[in-house]
Amino acid sequence: MDVSTEALVDLLREVETEDPIDYADLPFSEHELRRLVMSSLVERHHLIENGTLSVSDIHALYLLSTAKLVLENTVLHARLLLLQGQRVDVQSLLAPFTLKGKS
Structure with a gap:
């Protein structure tokens, strides 16, 4: 790098x-x-x-790390919405992290 x-x-x-x-x-x-x-x-x-990690192990590590961060972000965002008395729509929360959400 x-x-x-x-x-x-x-x-x-x-x-x-x-x-x-x-x-x-x-x-x-x-x-x-x-x-x-x-x-x-x-x-x-x-x-x-x-x-000495294989390429597939490295990809899995990055994928799991990203998944953990997205999951944590989604949970924190949902908690904030609930504290504000708002409804939580998981699909809307995850939209920024999907290819469909970027269109």
């Missing part, structure tokens, strides 16, 4: 413009959190890149 962590952090910030994250009053800066998360992922990527 030739892209710097800071360049990836900048790209992540750009991605967030389409689907912003509400950091609210969290006790840390948005930029610092992005940097810490990206640094952790880049470090894991380098370990995988230099290891």
